[in-house]
Amino acid sequence: MTDNPIFAVAAKAEALRARGADVITLAAGEPQAAAGAVVVEAAVAAVHDPATHHYGTAQGDPALRALVATAISGDTGLPWNAGDVQITLGAKHALFLATQALIDAGDEVLAAAPGWPAPGWPGHAEVVTAAGGVAVPVTTDAKFRVPAEALDRCRTPRTRAVILSSPGNPTGAVYPESRLRQIADWAQRHGFWVVSDDIYRTFDYTGTYRSILRAAPQLRDRTVVVGGVSKGHAMTGWRIGWLAAPPEITASARLHVARTITHVPTVGQRAALAALSDTGTPVEAARDYRRRRALLVDALNGIGGIDCPLPDGGMFAFPDVSGLLRDRGWSSSADLAAWLLDTAHLAVVPGVAFNAPDACGCASLWTTTR
Ligand SMILES: Cc1ncc(COP(=O)(O)O)c(C=O)c1O
Structure with a gap:
């Protein structure tokens, strides 16, 4: 059995951060916003309720x-x-x-x-x-x-x-x-x-x-x-x-x-x-992500050798980086992901993790802080 490759990238980013680097991680698929106040308050109240202790x-x-x-x-x-x-x-x-x-x-x-x-x-x-x-x-x-x-x-x-x-x-x-x-x-x-x-x-x-x-x-x-x-x-x-x-x-x-x-x-x-x-929070989160989707996809498509489709849903951009790999002489999206982490301290998951080696190279998860 092997480790989930997405968490392997996240762990590498975490190790770099522990050495003092300022790492932006778009690796694990998770919102970086904290859970809502109502959620935290409910959990605190639950901790104080002895019924939850059994x-x-x-x-x-x-x-x-x-x-x-x-x-x-x-x-x-x-x-x-x-x-x-x-x-x-x-x-x-x-x-x-x-x-x-x-x-x-x-x-x-x-x-x-x-x-x-x-x-x-x-x-x-x-x-x-x-x-x-x-x-x-x-x-x-x-x-x-x-x-x-x-x-x-x-x-x-x-x-x-x-x-x-x-x-x-x-x-x-x-x-x-x-x-x-x-x-x-x-x-x-x-x-x-x-x-x-x-x-x-x-x-x-x-x-x-x-x-x-x-x-x-x-x-x-x-x-x-x-x-x-x-x-x-x-x-x-x-x-x-x-x-x-x-x-x-x-x-x-x-x-x-x-x-x-x-x-x-x-x-x-x-x-x-x-x-x-709290039905409002997911609606708000989706609105926020929709805004970020436009920003990220536009920015990615402004880079030569990258072609990023606009995703209909989810939390991710999935750019085709094959042109960039060709220009740079890199053999797979893993090379690009390693370069991004080492030089820009930006953690993304290479497409190889999803078995999409080069054609759709770099699955970057767009989950930066608000
Ligand atoms: C498609 C898909 N299903 C399930 C999960 C796991 O969700 P959970 O964190 O609730 O276990 C993920 C997490 O990235 C996912 O991408």
Whole structure:
């Protein structure tokens, strides 16, 4: 098993900072704003409440689960309740629990992750591998979205599921409703599961985000919806996420949680409850990021040899730096990222981390302070 390459860049930047360098890090995908005051106040109040000093329930705080269910009902147009939700240690844990529940050793899961020309977040492949499965990279279209035909070309007797992320990391690709419907039809035809990683759901700059279940409600009994407060509420360190799924999946996730961590820490769950009650913060954050998206993409496109598409969603710019690599005689985006860190003290994640070596070289995460 190897370390997540994104965190490897972040660790290198941190080591440089520890030696006194003034490093700007665009490495890990996280807002640098602090969590909102209401979140902090709720956490402080929770610390003072002796009820949080004792065991809670494996499935998670019912009040938090109810709020999550309401949010997912809004996104999907389908009724969800607290019983359909499992609280997890961030969205990554939810993805881990989902794959543990869905696959056996040797089973295959399709994802735009990783493998050029399917740049994707390495975490998707990592959870599949952790469950003994095989992560199969799927070719995307020019806008970095997986077509149903490309999924079908990867289908084998061992295929069990597909992981979709919309908006995605690092490309910011948002799947339109028509594409979601095609994928849902394909999944339903073959009896596959869909894991819908909606962690960037609130960063939707074109208003085109749709839950796959809004597009194809008939897929509900084979869909796992994953989310969390990490990105939209600037709470990556609190480690609170969730999955919402049919009963066999939530039951498996609950058992896994009960047998490993007992439950997600209660203070963090209270903080997440306050975060979800504050619907204004993600809207404000998305507005702020939309402004920064324009600034960053314009600036990048002003540099010779860089071509940066405007992302429809998410928190990242994903520039094609192949021209720059050619001009400089660098062999891959890793050379550029190393040069930026050493000379400019700017940490970015090279495209190789997403298996997008040169054509789409340098995935820089635009998460500077306000
Ligand atoms: C696509 C995607 N899903 C999930 C996660 C993990 O989210 P969390 O920090 O809530 O575990 C990330 C983090 O970068 C991500 O990019």
